Amino acid sequence: MVAPIGILLTQKLPNVPLTVLFALVLFYVAVNMLRKATQPMVEERDAEATAV
Numbered sequence: 590m591v592a593p594i595g596i597l598l599t600q601k602l603p604n605v606p607l608t609v610l611f612a613l614v615l616f617y618v619a620v621n622m623l624r625k626a627t628q629p630m631v632e633e634r635d636a637e638a639t640a641v
Contacts, residue, residue, distance in 0.1 A: 599607060
């Protein structure tokens with residue numbers, strides 16, 4: 590769905606801003622994945638709450 594926009598941007602913009610934008614998107618995805626990986630699972634939190 591977003592591919593046509595990407596094609597238009599690659600034809601209109603120079604490579605440096607596109608590379609920076611791509612790096613920012615990758616960084617955002619990596620940070621979200623890291624945050625989700627470090628959060629305890631919902632079942633683990635419920636089990637800990639009932640055990641106390």
